[in-house]
Amino acid sequence: MKILYINGFVPNKNAPMAGIFVTKRIQALRKKNITICPYIYGVRYSKPVQQYLSKIRHSEVQAEPVKKQQDVEYCVRMEKMGFLEMATAGFFPGYYERKLARLVQKDIRKEKDIDIVHLHWLWPMGAGVMRSCCKAGIPYVITCHGSDINVTMENPRIRKEMIRILERAASVEFISKALLSKAKSLGYSGKNAVVIYNGIDGDIFGNGVLKEERKSIVIFAGNLIQIKGADRLPEIFQRVYSEYGQAVEFWVIGDGMLRKELERRMKDLPVVFTGQITQGQIAQEFNSASVLVLPSRNEGYPCVIKEAQACGVIPVGCDVGGISEAVGEYGTVVRGAEKGLLQELADVIVDYLKQKRQTDRKKMVEKAREDTWEHMQEYSIENYRKILGERKRIGNRSSI
Template sequence: MKILYINAMGPYEAWPQAGVFVSERVAALRKNGVDVTACSYYQINSPAVQRVVTRNGGPDLGTPIAQQAGVTYGIRKIPNGFFSAAMQRFRPNFWEKRIARQVRRDMEESKADLIHLHWIWPMGLGVMRYCRETGVPYVLTCHGGDIYSDMKDMRKRPYILKMLEGAAAVEFVSKALLESAKELGYSGKNAAVVYNGIRTSVFYPARQEHPGKTVVGFAGVMILRKGIDYLPEIFRRIQELIPGEIHFYMIGSGVLREEIEKKMAGLPVDFLGTIPSEKLAERFNEMDILLLPSRQEGYGCVIKEAQACGAVPIGRDVDGIREAVDGFGSLIAYTGDDDAFISAFAEETAAYVSGEKPIDRAAMEAQAARCSWEERQKDSIAIYQRILGKAD
């Protein structure tokens, strides 16, 4: 069984952890004996286009990098100049032939039996075209923004629906994400839910106890969708409610980091940026509470990592977080009242810290430990076997 595995999510010099869960899947598949050729496909903006993107508040992710989480990728660059950018506004499938040519080259070199693409827009255009022309089966994995954002774009939706319906299988990282795709017109006939996993060799209990001190944190991309605009006030109210020493961690990077740093001035908070998994596990083993006020979440993999280290998650009651919390932690409903939402996060944090709300940390850690990448990727392997078995 040979798989051409296409990562359309990174990584980049400026964001080395981008799409790391794709690399973890590749590593897990290889450990399970699957022959995987890994390539990263990038849309590379010309300097002029990038200046426009940056001026409009978009990110400059910098140069693609080939290595992540022990996986080495073949880097594939699809150039995007002003003409290409303009044409996409009128022809959303403008990239189709160009991407398909690159897919053909990679298939000829890899001799793969099947293509698996992560993040469907726009690279799925070329994958679909190549597979339609050759009869090679393809699998898609949807992670969140490709459904919540790209598929909601009425210009892109017809093409995305064709990609989804034409795939041999479509993986979703949560049940909630699958339901969102169905609400936008997808039939679900070829769907499967394959959750992200955790590196159990890295994320495990090694608690750093700190009597009289409370540690609360956030880990994720610092963008509006993650709800980080709520955190400055949540942190202040936690500080008011909990006696003794308190410390906050903000882990990750993103376009709102500078703004949030200014709003948290005066708080005992460390902004750690994007850190390696081993360092992240150390911070989770320090934390008492992990806060995730996300407006949307495909699947809160960081929740399982934190639980495995003994940190209790408190998250907004959205489906991707609800699935990950899975009974160990708290869910805060948003009713339209920002002040009540913020207070609920602070009060729930105080209840755990005081012991008013107990939690069985050993049971939480044990449940998270069963979510290894190797175990989770057995579901993908079963999908491949079913597809290739039918082909035979």
């Protein structure tokens, strides 16, 4: 089985770990002897366009894509986008998608004998994949991760096309039941859907002896952006500090546009900002911490929950997206209006720190350590085989 595998998250020098969960899937599939051809497609803006976007839209300067993530080397294909191309795309809908389709078609021919094209992240790359695969007669699979459905698909101008891409796929993988439900509420039938959860790297997270003694450390790990609820951290941390006292520490792992504001707002609290660190370093921090907080406004299925649980850290999060599915029986999810929500998150965290609220850490760790990438990708392989089996049966019937 040979798969052209597309990482739609485009890891770059500013965000080298972007889409790491796609790379983890590739590593797991290769361990199962599946031939994977890893690709990244995207847009490289010209310098004048970057300067324009920086001034008008306050966008960050575009960073160079990363060709290698851990031991997976990607073939990077970036389409040039200058003012002329932007104007053309504005006048001719589908211009950019057709250019992407031609790139994919070329790579399908180059790699030879591709059985399936698998894309992670629906839009806009999905339009190019759909066109190229329909022309080449190759089935395609799309994995939807969160904001591609929760945010992008809410746009009525492109929703119809996004639904068409999903419906024409051989299969659509959703990383949570909640995400599938959201897609259905927007008009997708779900007839070709499967739910396959994210996994964890068992060599990094939870491969040691569980530490029973825990420091009073509360961790946030993720991008410092609004959709992840990073702007809610100062109020939550202040409430925890006021209720629990000076023994508590807060660790903020990750980076993003809100970092400077958060550093300013929490300068009087015992907060450590680590910036972007490796997964191995994250695991080290988890091994001593007590609670992971997820104040997100929306989520697909956060890998960080299972990673934390595998290291003995109890997750406390908002009941949005796939958070409750990831937490399961081991942790707490809360819901409610903004003020009451943040107070309840803080109260639950304090209860865990004071051991007024408890969970069976040993069972939590055992359960989380079962959900490795290798284990979860067995479901993807089963899905691939089903697609190719059905395709073969249809081919046999048409030849009679």
